[in-house]
Amino acid sequence: MGGKPTTTNRRQFLKATATAIVSLTVVGSAAYYLRDKSSVQKTGILRPPGSVDEEDFLYACIKCGLCVQICPVHAIKLADWDAFLSYGTPYIDANVQACDFSCDAIQCAETCPTGAIDFQIFRRAGDRAYEQLLKQYGGQIPPDVNPFEIQIMAMRRVANMGKAVITDPQQCLAYHGKGYSGPLGKHHALLRPPGSKERIDIAEVHVEREICDLCVAYCPLGSEAIELKEIGNGKYLPEIKDGCVGCGVCQMLCPTDPKAIVVEPREKLA
């Protein structure tokens, strides 16, 4: 004891080091190989609003789950190993619970410590909207105008999660001129309808529609994102516009099975 380590020690060290380097190479190559499989293009998972490009997201997200905890409607979940290297990263399953923006200030982005869900884009959008408002009213916003609501709409517009698409017009009830009568959702989920202050449980709300327009009526972005268009003979079809950010509320509410309207993640569209 006490003296300098012997050569046996050094040999042992070198042997262990060699093992370590081999295993690190294997793990590293596996990660490199799985990178392609883990991309959103393959897994098709919808990221929370304001997520940075997938290329950056996969390392920027440290998988802490703070976004999961802050979301008031519990829309965000963490992916498992079936999403390969996206394991532990947040996603939204719009079939179960879509992002309805009812937290107002995009709290998942605000809470993210690494900026994987980037709050800066929302802050800038909100600031810009306020400046424009000041300019519009000559520096004095009248008391009947609520700048907060205008800022919130501006923040929603830059969320850019994806875009809704009609999978098959034949599936859509409105396409056949049909109405819808029944619960707003088949399972329990939260939603704050546009213009309302309260969240509702979609399974406990009964709706009656002469022509089914749930995807249009409850869209958090309103008519700038989706509108019901008559295509003749009492037939209708929702038209998705440039204003759609892909929050998934339309997908959550669509009563058909399979869904006539689904959200394609941003990266999958590109």
Add this chain to the structure above:
Amino acid sequence: MSFIFDWLTGDKSLKPLPPKKKEDLPYVKEGLKFNEWKEKNPNTHKWRNRRWAFLIFINLLFIVSYHMGLGILEGSLSGSRLLGIYLMDPYNSSQELVISSKTGFISHLTTNFWIGFFVILSFYWLVGGRAFCSWVCPYHFFAEWGEKVHDYILKKRKIREKTYDITVKYVFWIGFLVVAFLTQQLVFEDLNPVGILSRSLIYGPGLATIWVALLLAYEIFGIKRFWCRYVCPIGVTYSFVGDLSPLSVKFELDKCAHCRDCQDVCLVPHELWFVKKGAATREVHFTGGDCTKCGLCIDVCYSGALSFGLKDWTTNRWGYKIATKMLKGKQAEQG
């Protein structure tokens, strides 16, 4: 190379003090036989009980905070927020920094990220680095039990323990950073049992939990504390911090009976190298960065030779080079 070994071995590279004479042993001084003296000073489980209670409390606080919406301790062990103050896993953050400085994402990192990174480093500097392992890490809790089962199996089957060179953990520490840099992925985080287990406890188990179970099984039936001792770079990060930490386990040679029961219970026995008869190179030693401050050795010590204490600056590894040179010079003078 020899400098690295010197640095890793610390005080060990000094000339050992002459072995203690029999009449100086504490039980001989009291006029008792070794076994009588042992019975007179029974073991306690004071620190172990405190530690387990704290570990369970912290991990429960994560779970309860989330499920009951208390907002006290949010997130997971990869990154969390305690009463509004962010805390980041230092190795996770290190990988993040390595990759983001390559891609330019570093400017996107929030102020909270930097706060969390430095708060956690400062906190663990204060409480002794690897204290994280034995006082917080949920994997350690299971692995500690696994170690007991492992020891039992080996004793029953009379198999000799297989060990590796523990220095390999530094290779993994650098290696995982290099892999992160090359692949632009937090590769370690996909394997990290601390993060996986923490998330499994808070958000519910998944496929990844199986990996943790397999790892634990390997530690029980294969190599003792395989992950914690030879691989875990989080532990290594904390061990760097612990090297600089003022708090450590203090060893006083004059009280020691060289029974080495402390080394038997120690989770990182190499840190207690100085308890062997004739091994100590100083009158007072402090455990190094690998010490998890678990307190098992303090609980078992019959003579109070081991206690939690504050380090003298010359005894930590970073200050060691100067201190050792000075001491070596002194020893040479004295012949």
